[in-house]
Amino acid sequence: MYTSQQLFILFFVTLFVSSLSTAQNLGFKSYQFDTDDGLPSSEIYDLYEDIEGNIWLTTDRGIVKYDGYDFKSYGTKDGLANLVNFSFQPMNNNTFWVNGLDGSLSYWNGSFFEPFAFNEELKSLRPDQEGWLDFIGLHENTLFFQLIASDYWEITYPIYSINTCDGTTATHGEEILDFLNNTAPTDQIIKRRINIAKNLQAVKDSLKTLNVELRKISEVHFQWNAQSKIKNVKNITKEIIGLYIDENNNEWIATKAGVFYFKNGDLSAEPIIILEGIGVTVISKSKDGSLWVTSTDNGLFHIPNITIKKFKSKDWLDGETFYKLKKADNYLVVMSEKGRTFLLTKNQLNAQVDDNIIVDNLTNEKRKIISSSVHNYKGIFNMLQVENKTFLVYNSTGFNINTDKNYIPTLKYKFRTLSATIDRKKNIWIATTEGLFKWKNEYKKTEPALVPIQGIRDFRVNDVKMDNDGIWLATPKFGLVYKRDSLEYTFKHEKLSNKVLQAIYKQNDSTLWLGSNRGLLKAKYTFKNNIPIIEKMDVYTIKNGLISNYINDVSFWNDEIWLATDNGLCHFKPSQLSVSHTIPSLQIDFIETDKKQAVHTTQVTLPHNENDVTIHYTGISHNKPKKGFYRYKINDKPWVETNERKVSFLDLNHGEYAFKVQCRSDNSQWSNTKQLVFTIEPHFLERIWFKIAMICSVCIIIFLVIVRYKKNWQKKLENENRLRKSELTTLRNQMNPHFMFNSLTAIQGLIYKGEKLEANTYIGEFSRLMRKSLEYSKLENIVLEEEIQFIENYLELEKKRFKELFEYHIIIDPELSKSALQVPPLLIQPLLENCIKHGFRGMDKNKLIEISIQKHEHINDIFEVIIKDNGVGFDLSQLSNSSKSVGLGIVKDRISLIRENLNNKEVAFYIDSELGKGTTIRLLLPLNT
Numbered sequence: 001m002y003t004s005q006q007l008f009i010l011f012f013v014t015l016f017v018s019s020l021s022t023a024q025n026l027g028f029k030s031y032q033f034d035t036d037d038g039l040p041s042s043e044i045y046d047l048y049e050d051i052e053g054n055i056w057l058t059t060d061r062g063i064v065k066y067d068g069y070d071f072k073s074y075g076t077k078d079g080l081a082n083l084v085n086f087s088f089q090p091m092n093n094n095t096f097w098v099n100g101l102d103g104s105l106s107y108w109n110g111s112f113f114e115p116f117a118f119n120e121e122l123k124s125l126r127p128d129q130e131g132w133l134d135f136i137g138l139h140e141n142t143l144f145f146q147l148i149a150s151d152y153w154e155i156t157y158p159i160y161s162i163n164t165c166d167g168t169t170a171t172h173g174e175e176i177l178d179f180l181n182n183t184a185p186t187d188q189i190i191k192r193r194i195n196i197a198k199n200l201q202a203v204k205d206s207l208k209t210l211n212v213e214l215r216k217i218s219e220v221h222f223q224w225n226a227q228s229k230i231k232n233v234k235n236i237t238k239e240i241i242g243l244y245i246d247e248n249n250n251e252w253i254a255t256k257a258g259v260f261y262f263k264n265g266d267l268s269a270e271p272i273i274i275l276e277g278i279g280v281t282v283i284s285k286s287k288d289g290s291l292w293v294t295s296t297d298n299g300l301f302h303i304p305n306i307t308i309k310k311f312k313s314k315d316w317l318d319g320e321t322f323y324k325l326k327k328a329d330n331y332l333v334v335m336s337e338k339g340r341t342f343l344l345t346k347n348q349l350n351a352q353v354d355d356n357i358i359v360d361n362l363t364n365e366k367r368k369i370i371s372s373s374v375h376n377y378k379g380i381f382n383m384l385q386v387e388n389k390t391f392l393v394y395n396s397t398g399f400n401i402n403t404d405k406n407y408i409p410t411l412k413y414k415f416r417t418l419s420a421t422i423d424r425k426k427n428i429w430i431a432t433t434e435g436l437f438k439w440k441n442e443y444k445k446t447e448p449a450l451v452p453i454q455g456i457r458d459f460r461v462n463d464v465k466m467d468n469d470g471i472w473l474a475t476p477k478f479g480l481v482y483k484r485d486s487l488e489y490t491f492k493h494e495k496l497s498n499k500v501l502q503a504i505y506k507q508n509d510s511t512l513w514l515g516s517n518r519g520l521l522k523a524k525y526t527f528k529n530n531i532p533i534i535e536k537m538d539v540y541t542i543k544n545g546l547i548s549n550y551i552n553d554v555s556f557w558n559d560e561i562w563l564a565t566d567n568g569l570c571h572f573k574p575s576q577l578s579v580s581h582t583i584p585s586l587q588i589d590f591i592e593t594d595k596k597q598a599v600h601t602t603q604v605t606l607p608h609n610e611n612d613v614t615i616h617y618t619g620i621s622h623n624k625p626k627k628g629f630y631r632y633k634i635n636d637k638p639w640v641e642t643n644e645r646k647v648s649f650l651d652l653n654h655g656e657y658a659f660k661v662q663c664r665s666d667n668s669q670w671s672n673t674k675q676l677v678f679t680i681e682p683h684f685l686e687r688i689w690f691k692i693a694m695i696c697s698v699c700i701i702i703f704l705v706i707v708r709y710k711k712n713w714q715k716k717l718e719n720e721n722r723l724r725k726s727e728l729t730t731l732r733n734q735m736n737p738h739f740m741f742n743s744l745t746a747i748q749g750l751i752y753k754g755e756k757l758e759a760n761t762y763i764g765e766f767s768r769l770m771r772k773s774l775e776y777s778k779l780e781n782i783v784l785e786e787e788i789q790f791i792e793n794y795l796e797l798e799k800k801r802f803k804e805l806f807e808y809h810i811i812i813d814p815e816l817s818k819s820a821l822q823v824p825p826l827l828i829q830p831l832l833e834n835c836i837k838h839g840f841r842g843m844d845k846n847k848l849i850e851i852s853i854q855k856h857e858h859i860n861d862i863f864e865v866i867i868k869d870n871g872v873g874f875d876l877s878q879l880s881n882s883s884k885s886v887g888l889g890i891v892k893d894r895i896s897l898i899r900e901n902l903n904n905k906e907v908a909f910y911i912d913s914e915l916g917k918g919t920t921i922r923l924l925l926p927l928n929t
Contacts, residue, residue, distance in 0.1 A: 028274060028306055029545045034299035038071035039064060044294035047282045048088035048096060052585040053620035055292060057300065058085045058098060063106075063113070066300075067620050069645070079113030081106045089135040089143060097143065103133050105143075118167030125160050125169065133160065137180035141165050144172070144180060221253060223267060234267040236260055244283050254280040259293060261306070275301060288580035288623050288665070302622065305545025307576040311569040316342060322564035324381045325555035332557040333380055334569065344557075384420045384428070390443070392420055392428055399430055401443045413437075413448060419463045421471070429471055431461035436473065453481060453488055465504045470532075472512065474501035480514065480523070482532050495521065495537045505554035505561070507574065513561060515551030518626070519544075520563060522577075538579050538667050543623050546570060579667040584621035586663045586671045591615050591678060604678040611652040611680050618645060619663030619671070631670070632661040654682035749801065762800060769793055776825035781928065784853070785818035791828050791851070798836050806840060806847030813854035816863060822928040827894060830887035831867050831921055839871025839919055846870065856924065862906045865923040873913045895923065902926055 034042055040061040048056045055066040062075040062083055076083055082100025089097040097116075098106050103123045105116035116122070122133060126147060133145035136159060145160045158171035219239055223232035238255035245251055245265065253260040259274040279296035286292055291303040312318070321337040332344040384392040386401070393402050394417035415432040422428050426441035430448065435457050439448040450457050453473070463474040470484030479496045482489045503515035514521040519541035525532045541549050548565035555562045560571045590598045593610035606613070619630060628641035634649065634657055649657075656679045662670040684690055747766060750759035772790055776782055788810060795808050812818065832849065840847045849869045856862040879888070892909050899907035904926055913919035 028303050028309065029542055029547055030275070031302045031304075032299060033066075033071070033302070037299075039299055040071075040073045042295070042297055042299045044296075044300060045085075045281055046087045047284045047292055047294050047300075048090055049284065049286055049292070050090075050096075051094045052587075053287065053622070055286075055300075055622075056088065056096070057294065058087065060084045063098060063108075067618060068622050068624065069618070074113055079106065079115065081115035081119055086132065087135050089138055091138075097135070099133055099135060099145075101132050103129075103131075116164075118162060118164075121167050121169055122162060136177070139180065144176065221251075221267070223265070232267040234262075241279075241281055242283070246285055252283045254283050254293075256280075256296075259283060272306075274303065274306070286622065288582045288621075289578065290580075290622065303545070304543050304623070305577075307578075308540075308545035308547075308570050308572045310547045311344075311571060313342075316340070316568075319567045321552070321566040322569055323552050325553045325557075325562055325564050326380050327555060327557050328380060332555065332562060334564065335381055337552075337566075382417075384422065386422055386426065386428060386443070392430070392439075394420060394430070399432075401439075418461070421464050421466050423466055423471070424469065429464045429466075431464040431473070433460045434458055436461045436464065451483075453478070453483065454490065462501060463503045465506050467506060467532075468509075472504050472506065474504045474514065476500040480512075484530065487530065489531055491534060493523075493534050493537050495539050502551055503553045505556060507556065507561075511574075513554045515554045515563065517550050519549045520546060520551050520554070540577070540579060541626075541666065543666060544579055580623060580665065581668045582665060583668050583671045584619050584663055584665050586619040586661065586674050587617065588659075588661065588674050588676050589616040589618055591676060602676055604676070606678060606680050608654055608681050608683045608686075611654070612648070612650045613652065613678065614646055614648040615659055615661075615676060616646045617661050617674065621663070621665040623665045625664070625666045628664075630661060630663045632659065634659050652680055654680045654686060758800065762797060765793065765797055769797065773826060779825055781822040782825045783819055784812075784816065784821040784823050787823050787825065787828065788812070788818065790826075791832060794829055795832065795849075798832075802836070805845065806836065806849065808849040808851065811850070811852045811854075813863075815855055816853065817929065820929040821863070823925060824894065824898060827891060827923070828865060828867065830891055834887050835867065835869040835871060835919070838874070839869045842872060855927070859906050859924075861904075861927045862924050863927050865925065867921045867923075868918065870918040873915045873918050875915060876911070876913055879911075891923075898925070 033039060039057075039059070041059040043060045044057050045060075046058045050056065053068070057064040057066070060083075062073045062078075063080060063085060065072045065074070074080060080098075080100070081104035082102050084101040085098040085106065086101070087099055089099075091097070093110070095110055096108050098108070100106065103126050104119040105122060106113050107116060123129065125133065125145075131148050134148045136144040136146050138144070141164050142161050143164060145162075147156045147160070157173060159173070159176050161170045161172060161176075162168065219236050221234040221236055221240065221243065223234075236253060236255055238257040238260075240253055240255055242254040243251065244254070249265045251262040251265045253262070253271075256279045258276040258278050259280050260271040261274060262271050263269065275293060275295075278293075278298050278301075280293055281296055282292075282294040284292045284294075289305075291301075291306065293301040293303065295301065316336065322334055323337045324335040326333045326335075330345070334342045334344065336342070382393060382395045384394075386392055389403050391402055393400055396416050398412065398414040399417045399420070400412045415434045415437075417430060417432050419431040420428060428439040428443075428448075430437040430439065434450070436451045436453060437448040438451045440446045453459070459475065459477050461473050461475055465472045467482070470482055470487075473481040473483065475481055478490050479499065479501055480491045480493075482491075499516040499518045499521075501514055501516050505513040505515075507513060510524055510526060512521075512523040512525065514523060519539050522538045522540070523534050524536040525534050527533070540546055546563070546565070547570045548567035550566040551563050552566065553564040555564075558571075560573050561577075562569060562571045588602070590600045591604055592598045592614045593606060594612040595610050597610065617630070621629070624643075627643060629643050630645075631639045631641045632647055633639045640647075656677065659676045659678070660673050662673055664670045747759055747762050750762055769790070772786075772793075776786075776790070792810070799806065828851070832851075835849050847870070849867070852866040852868075854864060854866075856864050888911065895907060895909040899905065906924055907926060908922075908924040910922040910924075911919065912921075
């Protein structure tokens, strides 16, 4: 006896055996790629989109990578373990595994393929070396497989696993499937085929007692509830290859005869068939929202949008051009460019051409008008009711006001009329090829007047629509124009440029749909100070699923937007239509010179004779704009837009160049900037060392000429200068032993006192001072900043030596530049040493040294250094016999030599001291920078 659950399953299997015979076959825009486009084979098994947006394919002739431009094939010579591979197993870092026909694995490490190190262990898992191992899942570093023999839908046990790090293999039972499903990423948009495989196995197990032919199971789609019980059953009547569920719970079923699409996973509704008759292997949703579909014999398909549907009918030719759309009660009337008129009914969605249908279903007033016409549907497109029995009648030859009693007039105003509307004040606005006309509400008493826009009278207006108290104009010359009383506003939005607007449909008070010769535009706008402001503009083209970029008319009917194009009709629900704002990835590939030396780096140095450079770059997007996919600039030049993947710069001058490039998809922002810095070295004739050498050579020649005539005088001058410099160097070098003696004495005192840490610190600082003193003793001048640092270091050492029993202040005139002013080195330190050693002798506290460096008040090219202490002072008459005279004498002699060497009498040394009141020393030095 059958259980109730088995009878329930059998009932649904039987019920849905033929339920798909009436499935809708609505058209979608798709692009096919085959061997003629660069694919090595039309037989594709799996698809994977990496982080950068590259599409990867497994085929029977290698792995293929598609970057939006070209298909690049990889074979065994490129590192694959086997030429025939079936599935991808992505990793987290833009790497992946692929499985081969012979049971081997290959690994893409981000740059190249390499065979799996433990392929022999994998091959040993296959009994009789038949079949291949297909991926089931991944957990941490462990890959899980099932063995595929002949029937793909049969789950075979055990399930195998291998650790990718050490090659350890293991076997598992059915419980591992639940473990892998529970650990799968929750944000996975497309679920792996193991889900349907597991479900089918459960169905087979439950139906074994029913003697149902098991091969039928591969044509039946089962839905499961949360308790793992069968909820719905649908007989697809075609062999199922895979089941996929997207983020909106829509179900996509890949079969050997196309894709069956169940919106919201509703099996009670009839599915939409996509790519009917094609053996589909994989359905993948890209980052930009489009679909990629692989097949067994027909290559790769790209479907930009499944929301936009092409309306098909047996009553018109496929691809026929449609010119006008008009709603009439429950019908949509369509007129072709050839003059044929069709009627779409709301319920049947079929074109009907019976002359009496439209008349029988219109209101009485409109029926009278159309009945008295030439018995076609053109009249409905050429008529605007302005009063109860008054109509504006227009066509390709002109326009006029008429009543229903005189429907076919001799048209008075002979302008080709394209559209008309009426405002709240009953004024008529008429769009013609010669401009915009306004006919005031007193039609019989007035004449229509041509309304100039921006001072131009004779320009074409394709469509006119009302908006509260204003009107919208679609023009081929000015694009979108808004007019309200005296206000005229022409929109300069970048997405309106180079587009001829054909039609306007106003959806609501904030949304316009614009038909153009380059796609459909959706404009979101708002009013600020009675001026419309476009807040957002999206563009839809054939790349977004439109059947054509040439939109003749736009209308809203049956809760959908309808487009009349030069390739038929298409329609969509506005709420479902969206564009991808995904920013494409971009990389600079390499820089190439005319010497064919390609360099792959972000910073390059090139010789002077390789100044013709070409930079190659690649942006990956499957929704490229028709123009301006890339933009680049070099240094501070303006951005240049292009669709080329390389740019050349010829005959560049030497110097450093910063090349920057960006890219964008339709409706996306520009990507982050990629930069390449390259430097072209100068010719040796332009190098600085060569120019210096040439200048030096000229100077030497001039010098030799001068020497020839003034030899004796020059020798004398050189000898005197050499003598002065020698004396000055001698005096500078006298500073070193004097300074060393006092510093070593301080260190010795610390050591004697047992202050080892202080002594160690003092020695470190003293060694730094000694190094600086040795460096400075070889120089004639140093900058003031270095001299200040030196004396500060010295004073800090002395404070440590004397236990900080004195203070010092250094004041520098802000008009003097510490980093530019040149001073003789080691000139101030001996004076400070005298202050500390002799000036403060016998004092216990309040010891102060003030150092002031300032510009001279009266002499422009002189600055002065004033060193003042509050010490005991001394008698100047006793100075020559004092030990103070050694340091002071050295400084005084150095000042004297500087004065003589520079021949500057203002350079001087002054000292003033008074017993008990301290000492003041003034140094007047040349203001050199």
